[in-house]
Structures are given as C-alpha cells and as structure tokens.
Amino acid sequence: MIPNLNIVPFVSVDHMMKLVLKIGVERFLTELAACIEEDFRRWHAFDKTPRVASHSADGVIELMPTSDSRNYGFKYVNGHPKNTREGRQTVTAFGVLSDVATGYPVLMTEMTILTALRTAATSAVAAKPLAPRGATCMAIIGNGAQSEFQALAFKALLGIRELRLYDIDPDATAKCARNLAGMGFSITTCRSAQEAVEGAHIITTVTADKQYATILTDNMVGAGVHINAVGGDCPGKTELHRDILLRSDIFVEYPPQTRIEGEIQQLPADYPVTELWQVLTGAAEGRRDARQITLFDSVGFATEDFSALRYVRDQIVGTGLYQELDMLADPDEPRDLFGMLLRAASPPGAVAA
C-alpha cells in the first residue's frame, strides 16, 4: 500500500521565499546553475518542443513542457507588460513535476520567483564559456523584477563585482541599487544605456516592453564584449539592433523556439547559430578570442524549468516548506471513482443523519 496517493506537495510563494533565504540566494543560484548545466549536457535525453503559446492583445500565456525518461515537467507562465499598471506582475508562473512511469504529479510550485532565479542561473551558465576571461564589470539595462537575480548569478558564478545600471525609469534603477547594496558590488547608476555599457565586459539587457525596441545600437557594442540578451523573448519583442547580431557569434538554447521568439527573429531562418548544449558538451567552441562579440540570445527553455523543478523537489525534503494538496482522486479501488464520490456523502465514522 502506498500512502497518501492523493497528495501533491505544493510550494507557495511564501515557502519558496523561505527556501531561497534558508539556502541563501547565491548558493541557490549556484546549485541551480549546476542542475541546469547538467541537463543541457544530456540534451538528447529530453523530449523537446517549442512552448505552446496563446497570444492576446495584452500578452501571452504559455505552457512549457519537457521530459526525460523519468520525470515530466511543465511550467505555466504569462507575459503581460501592462500588468504593472494595476499592481500585478508582468510575469507570473507555476510549475509541476511528474513521474513519467505513473503520470502522477510529485511537485507543484510557484515559479514566479523560481523563474527569475532559473533565468539568471541560465544566463550565468551560458556566460561562463562565452564571456571575456576575467570579466568583472557588467552593465544591466532594464532594472525591473529580474535585474537583481542576474546580478547575483553573475557574481556567484563569474565573479562580477562592478555593476553599471540603467533603466528608462530612474526609480527602477534606484530600487535595484538599493536592493543590492551591501552585497559586495561596486554600483554605478547611469543616465543612459550608452553610459552604462562604458567599460562593461558583459552587457545584460533585461527590459520588459512587448515590442521591437532598440535598447542597444550598433555603435554601443565594442569588440570583445559578451551580450546576455534576456528581455527579447517573444514574437515581436526584441532589444538589439539587427547590426549587432550580424557582428556577433550567436548562441541559443533551442533554435526552433529562439527563431520565433528571440533576437534572431530579425534574421533569416537559416542564419547560423550555435546551441548552448553544444558548447557545454565541448561539441562546439565557446569564446575563441578576445575581440569576438558573443551573444547569448536567451528566451528561456523548458529544460531550465525542469532543472529548477527537480532542484526544488530535492531541496524541500525535510524542510516542511510545502503544503500537502489533496489533488488526486484516490479511491480505495482505482476503478471505483464513482463509489468514492457516493461514500463522500457519508464518510466512515459519520453518523447517518
């Protein structure tokens, strides 16, 4: 007899925050990055498909499933840039990890916070073989909900110590600088993107507008930098001028998805790109020389969420940082779903009315 077949552990927002703080943000990012890298290295073990997107006037709702032979994971995520006007998040998410052998979910969790962490961890995983050697200074253009996570991932995994922050809204920059104060960074707040990129070894673009935008123009990108382009992640939403792409070596997660959603939607469908898993397994080169411009055209892929789900599943054990959801019908006899319903009217031990 297997106990509690009806129960699925659920990690709420509050529990996720407690889990992250208990582990420590930088350690969490480092361990999560290791899971993400491990899963990219076994790329062929995964059943991969572009995310299933439902677009509307104000945004998009997406399902991002993937599986290896043992687990299946998916994330529900929305992107609604106008949400912030009414106090809502642009991006919210939750996800589920399941057992492939039975189809039963084994974890449900909030993924709004977890997505910010996994996106930052993935950026750092990509930057390790792509960023210039000894990079210490990063520009962050777009200082919204994801910016601090990016900063800490690059501190923990690449040794970034100097940040140059810019956002069209100075309040966002002030918020980012305030949140990161005392965490070991030297922070410069800048009045333009042009100013922010001066002297930066790595340029992270992480803006939220759902439109074709030009956060970086060609003249702003000097030889040798690594661009971590995070914000351009759906059809019609890009951040970089096309000319930058033509000067860069471009690295992507999963081409069938990135060609639709990433910066490279500006380029012909057969424009050469290198897949991140190829670099991480040694099948392709990362950075070749000091003058090369490398571009990680990040859109976020389902395997990264899978990695995050399995990491959280392992980390919550013994912490009590989850609720038990009565989510799966569990009749005494599997074929007797209706009997279970009937008996709910008079549970064992109840006195008949």
Added chain:
Amino acid sequence: MIPNLNIVPFVSVDHMMKLVLKIGVERFLTELAACIEEDFRRWHAFDKTPRVASHSADGVIELMPTSDSRNYGFKYVNGHPKNTREGRQTVTAFGVLSDVATGYPVLMTEMTILTALRTAATSAVAAKPLAPRGATCMAIIGNGAQSEFQALAFKALLGIRELRLYDIDPDATAKCARNLAGMGFSITTCRSAQEAVEGAHIITTVTADKQYATILTDNMVGAGVHINAVGGDCPGKTELHRDILLRSDIFVEYPPQTRIEGEIQQLPADYPVTELWQVLTGAAEGRRDARQITLFDSVGFATEDFSALRYVRDQIVGTGLYQELDMLADPDEPRDLFGMLLRAASPPGAVAA
C-alpha cells in the same frame, strides 16, 4: 488596490466531491452539459490546438489548452492503464482557468472527478441529436471508473432507464451495478459484449486498455443504433472493428486531434466526418433516419474542460468549497520581486534578531 493578488482558489478532490453532492450528480451533469453545448455552439470563438502529448512506454501525459477572448483554460491529464495494479488511477487530472487580460490564474481544481463528469456530459450532448428517438436502453461495455457517470448523464439528458453492463472483469460489472442500484435504472449484467448489445439503442464503449482492441465486431452492431465510443482516445488505442466505422456516420469533436487519437485513426486521413459543433449549430444534420448507424468518436477536447472549469468557477462562489493558494508572487511594487524576497527575511512587525 486589488486585494489578495497572490491568491488562487483551489478545489481539492474532497471539495469537488462535496460540491458535486451538494449540487446533485444529475443536476451537475445537466448544467455542465449546457455549458459544454454552449461552448460548442460558439466554436469559432476558441483558440484550438491538438493536445500536447508526451508518450512513454507506460502511458501518456497531456496538456490541453484553449481560450476564448476572456478566459484561458488548460488541463493536465495522464493516461497510464497499468496504474491500477498499484492502486493508482489510470487517469488523473487537474486544471487551471485564467484571465486572458492579465494572464493570472483564477481557479485551480482537481479534474479527475471533473473529467469523468465532463466526458459523460459531452457524450450526452452528442447523443441528443444522434441517438435514435425514444432511446431508453443503453449497453455499457467497460464498467470501470467512468461507467457510472456515463449512465447518469444518459439518464439525466436522454431518459435512458435500462442498462446492459459488460466488462471482461465481472467484479467491475458488479461494482458498477452496485453503485447504480436505487438510482432509477433497470440493470442487466451480461456475460459478453454480444449479450450486452442485444436490444440496446445506444452502445457506450468505455474500456481502458492502451492497445488496438476490438470490443465490438461488425456483426454486433445492428441498424439504427448510436455508438458512443469513449475509450479509444490515444494513438494505438481503439475499440471498434474498422468495418463498423465504414457502416456508420461519424461525428467528432475536433478532427485534427481525433484523426490521431480516435477510432478514425483506422481510416484514411480524408475520410469524411462531421464535427459536433456543426450539428449543434444546425450547420450539419444529426441523425437522419431510423436505420442509420451514428458513431460519436469521442476523444475529449480542450473546450469541454474549459466549459467544466468555468462551470466550477461559478459554482464554488459562496460555498467555501475551496482553499486559497498563495500561488502568485505579489510584491508591493511589481518590479520589486527581489525586494519582496529580501523582506521575507524580516517581515513587518518582526523583531530583528
């Protein structure tokens, strides 16, 4: 200020059972059928896609999304026939309804019980224009978890009063007959499928084996019957001999999905079928004459789950039959996700350690 932006109402298995019993099974099925029919009648309002299936050796895990301009819904559902050996359900499910304008989920619910109800309600919606006039007797071949729901839907919506039950496992038949005792049926338990179909106006096949099976052979199906084929619902899983299909007029939910998953996977890809929405809107004929064999090749479509989700959302109001899940991160300032995380370390009112 919108209160409780972090909260999503969750209907557990226990709450779903209480809700169904409070409303009454037959009334629930009748009202749900009305929602399903209403949504089929506005077929073109929906964003439709075949479900996204992940197949493995032992089963399948599927995501079934759809949306109209106001709401988005999806269901997670598995199908693992061997599960029952270890006390698990063959099919479990849960689903989410969201607001298209914000992407925020507005309901999460168990859907194992709800799927059995919506499948039965859909069968009855299809049978109304397809079954022979004045049908009172239904054979049910396959007496597992879904059989009683089918019986009650056909009682409530079509006036079925006589049931002829058969399953390869006599215990399943006994269970079904026991559960339906005293509910207004005349029940005959049969020793073969051949015996079960004798005199039946409607034949419901709802078996669970994941393989090509022949629950009905051609000689068993007489003129004028309506076949409600529910069990054949994924690639490689069918219930009817191909010759029956060739003698029938075939009605389906969504051809791109049914051609992959339904009985008609046995037929050429251009074999003519009629879509259920066409019949329900009057764009196509249902039953034309008393000798015609009609076949509803049911596989289950996302709009039916959408209908079920919106029905449950409306029904739980004021009942207390849900929990409030802390599922969406809700920082005071939307762009300050990281600040919310930091402040979780020292909540307002807490004394600094």
